[in-house]
Amino acid sequence: MAGRRLEPSPSTLHSPSAHPAPPLADFKVGVDNTIFAFDGDRQTLLVLLVKRRSDPFAGQWSLPGTLVRVGESLEAAAYRVLREKVQVHNAYLEQLYTFGGPDRDPREAADSFGIRYLSVSYFALVRHGDASPANGDGHGDGSSDGDSALIRWHPFTNLPPLAFDHDRIVRYGHQRLRNKLEYSPIAFDVLPETFTLSDLYRLYQIVLGDQFSDYSNFRTRLLKLGFLCDTGSKAHRGAGRPASLYRFDAKAFEPLRDRPLVFV
């Protein structure tokens, strides 16, 4: 996962193999998506899960995924999953990591049918408002847990045990989310089109934890950066002074792209 400085077992280190090399492995390639959303009202980070029906790990929750088809690119497969599982019109997608496959240690679980499964995982962000699970009730609060509810948002802090090595993938995805949040504007792919500064702040708090700068400092720094434009309208939410609604200005952000900009 992370880089390693380890060496493989010394026994195999310098053996100029006299015996013929083992045959090449045959693969099916799967794509598994870690899809995050943020529920601003309940202030929860959500992950999309699918309840498996078919054989391996049937009845257990897993990441939405698929096997790559003939003529289909990896990314296309990832988008296909996204379309099939959540009815979403706008999404951020990037490749996460490639895992050896469902059989974690290929030497132990000898290829059952002569093929191995490889999982190329993708990391996706969608807006909770725009994205509803294709077969669920759209809220994933677990209140109506009928048999038809196969696709659901789950709060990241309370995930069920997952099939395959999907726990690992989700953890890795969350790590990516944390990292990217600090120096790229992905927050605006999870927040609604227009949002208040405290919405933004709370998102950061929830994902990055409470080791955080003051709200007022956060506020001033972000406004000074200049890529948040005030829409003029206000958000009235119960008691308290109404908050200004902002919009992310991609044009104004351009000059700051891939520069050490830190939101912390």
Next chain:
Amino acid sequence: MAGRRLEPSPSTLHSPSAHPAPPLADFKVGVDNTIFAFDGDRQTLLVLLVKRRSDPFAGQWSLPGTLVRVGESLEAAAYRVLREKVQVHNAYLEQLYTFGGPDRDPREAADSFGIRYLSVSYFALVRHGDASPANGDGHGDGSSDGDSALIRWHPFTNLPPLAFDHDRIVRYGHQRLRNKLEYSPIAFDVLPETFTLSDLYRLYQIVLGDQFSDYSNFRTRLLKLGFLCDTGSKAHRGAGRPASLYRFDAKAFEPLRDRPLVFV
């Protein structure tokens, strides 16, 4: 490569396919390593390349790679390449990215023999002193370009055209090198065990460019961080005051792990 906010073509967006889904693709999985080293004497960043003998792109340079065998994990395959191509005892290795395969766009280059090739690329760092190409003359200066010289170090600034989509992989690897250099101690995986502060500075200069802090400021910041310990011995290199030799102290670095530490 980087994340995308694009949507796939709208024509395929909401089609609840009435026709049966295409069959699953069969894959062979390859591992391609971008192996970097740093020649301190000549002050050059090096990439290990292999001259291909066999059919696709024969005679052209490519990244050292292999196909994954039965019972072999991805990482094990990457290590195998490392062992086979460079005689190295210590290396940093991490996964880079997974590319769709030699046929960039699978829809155009229809599967020639019913199988597709997937390339999981790895990023590796070795010490130039400890690592010599398994069949080259060990220096890769291109002076003795005989037929036996199949594995060679090439200066990053002057790479030949590469087979497959390996140019892309190398560029991506270089990007990773730049990023990691800024906030992780990978410099010490490329430098020799003991090094001078100007060695370190020059490495940063070469990889990150000249948009750089002063040497003296770089120096003070790094020493203040406290994970470089003075070995006591000096490096005498021609004229000029001899430089202190330092060693990276992994123990002392621990508390700084994955924190916003910036070397810039």
Next chain:
DNA sequence: TCAAAAGTGTTACGCTTACACCCATGA
């Protein structure tokens, strides 16, 4: 009129920047 939430201001401190300058060696 009070609590809740948004927004403003202020001050101290630390780190970066941009230099100028001193030290040790080989030729």
Next chain:
DNA sequence: TCATGGGTGTAAGCGTAACACTTTTGA
């Protein structure tokens, strides 16, 4: 003794952290 490269010091200034304070709303 001079050129070369290594190493030290310092003063200005910017950015951040911590916290106090004001404003605007709903109840």
